[in-house]
Amino acid sequence: MDVSLLAKLLEDNNQPKFRLEQVKKAIFQDGVFSFENITTISKELREKLKENLDILSFFPDKTLVSKDKRSIKALLKLKDGNLIETVFISPKPNIWSACISSQVGCPLGCGFCATGKGGFKRNLTAEEITDQILYWKQYMKKKGLAGVFSNIVYMGMGEPFLNWEEVSKSLRNLTDPDLFGFSSRSISVSTAGIPEGIEKLAMKFPQINLAVSLHFSADEKRDKFMPINKKHNLEKLKNSLRSYFTHCNRKVFLEYILLENVNDSLEDAQDLIKYLKSIGNFHLLHVNLIRYNSTSDKLKPSSSSVAREFKNYLLRNGVNVTIRKSLGEDIQGACGQLAGR
Numbered sequence: 001m002d003v004s005l006l007a008k009l010l011e012d013n014n015q016p017k018f019r020l021e022q023v024k025k026a027i028f029q030d031g032v033f034s035f036e037n038i039t040t041i042s043k044e045l046r047e048k049l050k051e052n053l054d055i056l057s058f059f060p061d062k063t064l065v066s067k068d069k070r071s072i073k074a075l076l077k078l079k080d081g082n083l084i085e086t087v088f089i090s091p092k093p094n095i096w097s098a099c100i101s102s103q104v105g106c107p108l109g110c111g112f113c114a115t116g117k118g119g120f121k122r123n124l125t126a127e128e129i130t131d132q133i134l135y136w137k138q139y140m141k142k143k144g145l146a147g148v149f150s151n152i153v154y155m156g157m158g159e160p161f162l163n164w165e166e167v168s169k170s171l172r173n174l175t176d177p178d179l180f181g182f183s184s185r186s187i188s189v190s191t192a193g194i195p196e197g198i199e200k201l202a203m204k205f206p207q208i209n210l211a212v213s214l215h216f217s218a219d220e221k222r223d224k225f226m227p228i229n230k231k232h233n234l235e236k237l238k239n240s241l242r243s244y245f246t247h248c249n250r251k252v253f254l255e256y257i258l259l260e261n262v263n264d265s266l267e268d269a270q271d272l273i274k275y276l277k278s279i280g281n282f283h284l285l286h287v288n289l290i291r292y293n294s295t296s297d298k299l300k301p302s303s304s305s306v307a308r309e310f311k312n313y314l315l316r317n318g319v320n321v322t323i324r325k326s327l328g329e330d331i332q333g334a335c336g337q338l339a340g341r
């Protein structure tokens, strides 16, 4: 929702200053989904707001709930007709986390990702980014979903650091105690490895978590599956992580999708360890292994036993590592599966 428009509307209607706070609380904290339901303001004002302002900057098109009910995917139609997706995940009972998009499509074209295959249409505005959070707050309220909405990850469609202006505005709004009031530490931004973005995040939002989609630790393979590596190779990524650590003494999450016979051999594990050790601050690096979620006929996920062996090898070599359980695969809502359809 456009807060500046809300403030102007209230001012034009000669409302006292505290009215803005009342409406903001109802929308951003209580997840009220219609002005009609804000009972702390007059009926006349509710109608004025309803006529002149939309709470959401898109129309929810479709929602899919996974069989285990721990993952919900929403397809959202933006006002210009473009479609984006966002996912709500419950990694633990009564804990909910939103995975949000920052662009319509993605220009980076990673070979294992459904979003990348659809190409890039445009950047999302800060409002369209944060409205995904409003949408899930409202969803919880409407459906009576129990639990706490505690985390946000910028891991949906798009590369957040290629939309820095709007992403940084959205981060300010999400952490603003007068709006959403999320703590910085509960938000993670994930990048395919854009050095300028990593630097800006460290300087402007040192408490926000950084996640890097690493996936390969040899340039030849990374070039093949992640074209961004031709511009910003592993050496550049290493240097930007080193510089990140000079500003932030915080854990960095490295995502590693396990693809059968592509990046899951003993040699791949050894390359990964060598690369991690070369970055420095080894204790602050945490590898999340994710068995590939199918989006292509050519690529297959590594088997569970190979994933376990890979993990154990890393563990024996001192790497902080977990196998991240993929949620929402049956609704095409898992990592790399969002295609906006």
Ligand code: SF4
Pocket (backbone or CB within 6 Å): 106, 107, 108, 109, 110, 113, 114, 115, 116, 117, 156, 157, 158, 159, 192, 213, 336
């Ligand atoms: S993995 Fe991320 S960066 Fe790569 S194409 Fe998909 S959305 Fe873009």
